[in-house]
Amino acid sequence: MVDLGFKTLIHDKTRFTITVAGVAFAVTLVLAQVGLFFGLLDNSTISIRKSSADLWITSHNTANVDFPQQFSETYVERVRSVPGVARADNLILTYMSVSLPSGATENTVVYALKDFKTWNLPWSIKEGQVEDLRRGRFFMLDEGAANRFGSFKTGDFREVQETRLRIVGQTREAQSFTTNPISFMDYDLAQSMQSDYLNGRTSYVLVKLAPGADVESVRHEIQRRLPYNDVFTRDEWAKKSHDYWVVSTGLGMNSYLTVFLGCLVGVVVVAQTLYTSTMEHIKEFGTVKAIGGSNSDIYLILARQASIAAAAGFTIGLLFALGLVPLASKVHLKLIMPGPFIAMVAIGTLIMCLSASLLSFRKVANIDPSLVFRT
């Protein structure tokens, strides 16, 4: 079959370019916007997923990892004596103010432990030794902090909670959904810096199970000994933190709205250019009808044009979005586009373009072939 739809579409190169650009724009918008959201969501659970803790003990009804409430640090002893627990340690998560050279003040999320190595925190180190944290008034800061805190070097000093601390190293990928940069410091140092609030208190207890221990029975026993705390497996705790941001804050809704608006832009552009092009070629559609073509012959032409616009626009849009990934990571933003999500956008683009072509089809289906005899 002669591909009238395709040939007519590319015959007018300017219009073809506009159509494809419109689709590509919508695709890039959706991929980048949702990809950034997925990237942020990834931050909301990254410390949970990267740490080697099998169980997280939190104070009752803690909403997500970034919003801890403190409880007695002595509870860890009760946990350590539970059969099946290989190791249990306190983890403090707190917010401290940092005075910047510019005079401004920003907050950092502090993860404080006695033994970082055991818990695989921090999980990626760019510079420095995590063992040094115990040796003085030191802390490590994530490289992503440069966005908020201005540029800094290992060896610099910063005023944290009115205390001069030296930056002894830098980490990678340690970002919080709250967008506050993450830093790491010694457990005792953190307690002494916020003593009225943290003395004798911890935010979490991290638990590593002994080999072969049954998760459910260990969890049950811990829960029995600590009735006023919650005990989560790593996956449950990650899901809880993740869902808090998606559901409770309405950010998920916001993201759906972006997708919807992106699709709307795409549909409008495609419908508009396809419709204008159809109107310009109305005499040709009349000719198809005059020589005996049916409405399905006509729809085939329009659907073909819409699918080509969808395929070309999606490909270019995807390439654009993929091109944004390294640019985003330069400013420490993550663009995450999982395969199933990309596939959904591809299918969505096709559906969007085909529905846009229905507008043209309605018009052409009703034209009178006698228009080809008019001069």
Next chain:
Amino acid sequence: MTILKGDSIFKSFQDGKIETQVLHGVSLDLARGEVVILEGPSGSGKTTLLQILGCIMSPTKGTIEINGRPVAASRSRELASIRKKNLGFVFQQFNLFPALTVLENVEYALNIKGIDGKEARRQAQGLVDAVELTNRANYLPRDLSGGQKQRVAIARAMAGKPPVILADEPTANLDTQVGAQILALFNDLAKRENRGLLIVTHDPKVRTIADRVIQIRDGFIHAA
């Protein structure tokens, strides 16, 4: 043998409250291998009659028979199917597909008529050869002269071997000499392939190839 027959055809157009009566009981027939010229001044109802005979529009009153069968249908889908099997059209303005080459213009018409693939390509090539455009087969319409365009249109009208070819003012946009060549080609193809050919025109030079000339004036037929 009569292939196309129109009997007592009336047509009026309703334009708001005003009703214009365009055809007043016109009868006309066409046989296989016959070339009939329908002559008349501008506005006399020629194009309207051609569209009714060509199943593009329905008459207000009167009957059409193609190949001995009455055209009872009035639904656009059934009319399209009758056109597909029985009719080929040549238009005053050529109406070629600008994005398709000469060969593809003919091949696409074959596709519409249900002939596909290699066979369509072969038949299209044969038709392009028959209208002497072999060395222009891969040209786009914009690179052709008016006469060449009309040759493509004739090849396209022949696609699928319809028994009836209807042409509306096929020489009106061509200069005299080119018009004469086109008419010779038309005549040749109609006779050789035994098609019925009805040419509508207000150009008296077209009568040179006619087996029969019919005059129409203000919607009435006058035998010539």
